[in-house]
Amino acid sequence: MSADFLYTVEVILNGLMAGVMYSLVALGFVLIFKASGIFNYAQGVMALFAAMTLVGIQTGQIPFAHLINAVFGTDVHHFGWQVPAFFAIILTVAVMVLFAIIVEKYILHHLVNQEPIILFMATIGLAYFMEGFGDIMWGSEIKTMDVGIPSGGSLWLEEYTVGWAAEGERYWGMYIDKLDMVATAVAIILVVSLTLFSQYTKTGRALRAVADDHQAALSVGISLRAIWVIVWSIAGFVALVAGIMWGAKSGVQFSLSLIALKALPVLMLGGFTSIPGAIIGGLIIGVGEKLFEFAVGPMIGGATENWFAYVLALMFLVFRPQGLFGEKIIERV
Amino acid sequence: MKIKQLATVALTTLAVSAPVAADLVFPSLSYRTGPYAAGGTPVADGYADYFTLLNQRDGGIGGVMTSVPECETGYNTAKGVECYESTKGDGALVYMPLSTGITYQLIPKVTADDIPLVTTGYGRTSAANGAVFSHVFNFPANYWAGASRIINSIMDEAGGDISGKNIALVYHNSGYGKEPIPTLKALAEKHNFNLTLIPVDHPGQEQKSQWLQIRRERPDNIIMYGWGVMNQVALQEAANIRYPMDQMYGIWWSVTENDKLEGMGSHGYKGATFHNVGTDYPIFSDLQKYVVDAGLAAGDGSNVGTVLYNRGLYGAMLAAEAAKTAQAMFGVKDITSGQMRDAFEALDITAEVMAAAGMPNFGPAFKVSCANHGGPGLAGIQQWDGKAQEWKLIGDFEAPDMDVIAPLIKADSEAYAKENNITPRDC
C-alpha cells in the first residue's frame, strides 16, 4: 500500500477518535435539550467544574482555601490526604447531583414555560456564575488529571502496521492514541447504557414522555421537577466524563470550558434532540475537519479546523435544516 | 494571605485611589483569571514581591516607598484600557502589561502620556528601534532574538551546518505566535533549512492534526511559540508520538513550570530564556525573610522561584534600577514618568548592578541607548531536567544574528512610522 493511502487512513481514524471526544461533550447538550428544550450553554463550564472537583477531592484540596486564607488570615491548602480515584469519582457525581438539584430549585423552577432564548440566556448566566465559583472554590492553577487512563501512541499497532507501506517510503506505522481508544470505549458504554436506560426503565420512559410533551407528561402524573433533576444529574455525569477525558489531555484548567465550542457544530449536524445524532455528528465533524486540514489546510495556511467544522455543519443544514437526526420541524400557521 | 496583608492591600489601594505623591507607583497589569491565569499569576507575584522587598528591607528606592497597584486584565485588551486609564493618573512610572495585545494598544497612548512602556521578552519586536518608538523598551531580548538564538543553538548541536534540515514552527495563531515568522524565513534562506509553519488556533485544546503532520514529516527540530493550554497539549502530543524532547525548543513563554509532563515525560525539552532560573541567588533568602515569612507575599508564596516568578522579579529589578538611575540623573527623589523614560534610555545593567541587587548573573549584562531600545538581544538556553524536576540553564546568554534581525526591525518600524506619521528622532 502506498504511504499516502495509509496516512489518509490514519487521519480518518484519528478524526473518528477526535469526533468521539467531541460527541462526549455534545451528549450533555442533547440530554438537556431533549428533556427540557434548554440549550445549555453551561455544559462546557460544567465539564470544567466537574473535573476540578474530581481533582480537588482526589488530592484533598480544601475548597475555598484562597478565600478562607484571604478572609481569616490562615494559611491552609490541603487536608493532607489522597482519595482513590474511584471514590473521588463517586463523590464528584454526588456533587453534580447536588448541583442539579440547586439549578432546578433556584433557576429552572422559576423559568418554567419561558421562551427558549430566555432559558438559553439563563444558562449563560449560570455559566458565568460557575466560572467564578469554580475558580474560587478550587483555584485557577493548572491541575493534573490522573485517574489512571493510559495515553500515548499504541506501540503494538505501530509495529504491526509499519510493514504495510511499500518499500522505501517514509512510513512509521499507524498512530492511534491510547487515550482516544479508552474514550471511544467509554463513549460506547455511555451511549448504550443511556439508550437502555431511556428505553427499558420506568424513569427512562418518563424522560421520553417529558421530551415528547411536557403537559401530557404532567397530566399522567410524571413529576417534571424530578425529571429535570435527573436529567441535569445525568448531564452532570456526562460532563464529568468529558472533563476527565479532555482533562487527561490538557490538564484541568480554565480552557477546558471552551470545549463546548467544539461540540456546537456536532450538535448542529446531528440535531439537538438525538443521542445517536450526537455520536454520528461527532464522527462526521471529526473526520471532516481532520481530512480538510490534511488535504487542503497546508495550501491555505492551516488552522482551518475551527471554522471548517462549522462550515461543514452549515452545508449539511442547508439540505436538512433540523440536522441529520433531528425531529422534523413541522410548521403550521 | 494574612489579615495584616489584607489591611496593607486595603491601605495601599486606598492610598492609590487618593494618590500620595510621595510614592513611586509601579502599576501591575496582571492576569490572575481567564485562560492564561496559570501563566499570569506567578509573574504578577514576582513583580509585586520585589517591590515589597525593597520597601521592607531598604525603605523603598532612594528613601521613597514604592507601591504596586494591581489591576486585573484577564489578558483582555478592553480591560487593559480600563486598567491603564484607572492607574495612569496616580503617577504611574512604567507599564509592563504582560500581553502582546495590550502592548500594541498602549504604544500610542504611553507615547502621548509620556510614560515608558517596558515589555521584557514580548510585545512589539520592532519597538527596539528607539528612534521611532520613543517610549517603548523591549530589552533584554525580543521574539526575533529568541528565534535566532534557538536556531543558533540548533546549529551548535548540528556542528554548525543545518542546511537541508527540516525545522517546524508550531505557533499560537495570533499576533504573538506570528512574530517570529519573518525572522525564521530570513534565517531559513541564510542557512538553507526548510521551515514548516504549523499554526494552532486559540485555545489549542485539540492539536491532533498538527501532531499527525509532525509525525508524518518528522522535522529535525521543532520550535514552539505557544501560550496557555496550547503548551501542555503540545507537549503531551509530542510525548505521545515519541518525538525526541531534546530536539524541541520553546520560546520563553513555552518553557515554564506549567509546561512539563509528569516524571521523565518531557526530560530534555529546551527553550530560550533571557533570565536565569532557580533560586540560587542571595535575593531569595531576603525574599524569604522580609516578604514570605512576614506574610506579605503576593499570592500564596507557592510560586517563588518558578521560571515565571523569576521573570516578574527580573522585570521589577529592571524597573527599580531605572528608578535609581533616574534619581541619580536628575537629583530628585520623586521622579516623574518622563524622567523614568530618560533613565530607561540610559539604563546600563552591568554584572555589578545585578550583584548589588542580589541577583548576580541573573540576566545578561546590557546597555540601552536612544537608538536601540532592545539591548543586544542576548538570550540563553534552558533545559528541563526530568530527574531533578527543574529547569537548568545550559546555554549562556549569547547574541542573536543581528545581521538578519536589524534590517527586519528597521523595515517594520519604518512602516509603522509612515502609517502613523511619526518622524523618527535623531539618535
Next chain:
Amino acid sequence: MFYRESGDFKKTYQDDSQTFPIKFDRRRYYVVMAIAFLVLPMFMTDYFANAMMIPFLVWAIAALGLNILVGYCGQLSLGTGGFMAVGAYATYKLMTSFPGMDMFSVVLLSGFVTALVGMIFGLPSLRIKGFYLAVATLAAQFFLVWLLNKVPWFYNYSASGQITAPERSIFGIIITGPHASPITGYLFCLILAVGLAWVARNLTRGRLGRSWMAIRDMDIAAEIIGVNPLMAKLSAFAVSSFFVGVAGSLFFSVYLGAAEVTEAFSINVSFAVLFMVIIGGLGSIFGSFVGAAFMVLMPVLLKNILVGGFGWPTDLAAHLEFIIVGALIVIFLIVEPHGLAQMARVLKEKLRLWPFPH
C-alpha cells in the same frame, strides 16, 4: 407622581404615532440629550471617557444592530464578533489607504462593507431557523476571524497581524489616535449612537420594520400575507450588520486604538452583545442602551467597589465579579424575562396610573 394625565386626547395621527406620546417623556428625552451633549463633556476625564462612556456607546450601537436582527426579525445570530472585525479591518484599510478621508466617511463606509458581508452570511437564514441558525452564524464568526488573521493584505503585511489606528480627524478635530481628547471621542460616538438609534427607531416602525416583525412572529404566516422573506431577512441582516460594522469600526479606531482579530473580536464578543440585547430587552431600542450599560458599567462598578473600596485581591474580586454578574443575569431573567426595558415599561405604566391603580 410624575405623570399627570387624565385621558387620551390625541387629535391627529401625528400625535398618535410619535415616539414619545407623553409630554413628560418627551421633555425627559430632551433633558437626557442635553445632559449627554452639553453637561457630560464638561466632566469628561480620560478614565470616564475611555473606560466607561465610549465603550458604553460603542457596545450600544452593536446591541442596536443585533437587536434589529434578533429582537425585530427573530433571527438568532452569534456572528456579531466576526462582523465587528470586518468593520474594524475595513476601517483600518480605509484609514491607511486614504489618509485624507474624514472619519465619518470612514466609519460609514466600513458599515456598508460589513452590511455586504452580513448579507452573504445571512443567506443560510432562509433555510435554517432558531438555534440551528445561531450555531450556523458561528461559522461566519470563525471563518471571518480566520480569514482576517490569515491574509496579510488585511493588516498591511505587518509582522504580527496587529492593526493600529493612525491619527485621523474631521474638520481639523482629532478623533482617533493618542492625541484625541476624550471629549471629541465621546461626542463622535455619541452623535453616531444617537443618529443610528434614530434611524433604527424609524426603520422599525416603518414598512420594513413591520415586515421584519411579521417574519419574527411567524414567518410562514408572513409569507402568506405577502411579506417577501428573502427581502425581509436579508434586509435585516444588512441593516444589522451595518450597525455592527459601525460599532466594530469605532471599537477599533476610537476605543481600543489597536486590535488583533483573534483577541479583540473573539466569540466572547458575539456572546457579550447577545447578553446585552437579551438583558436589555428584545425588540427595544431603549433596551439596547440599558443592556449595554449593564454589561459595560456593571463590571467597572463592581471592580471599583471590590478592589478600590474593599481592597480585595484582584483575582478574588475578578472571580466574584463573574459570580455576581452571572447571578444578576439569572435574577433579572427570573424577575422579568423580557429584559430591563420591559421592567421600565411596567414601572411607567404603574406610575401613569398612580395613585389610583384601578
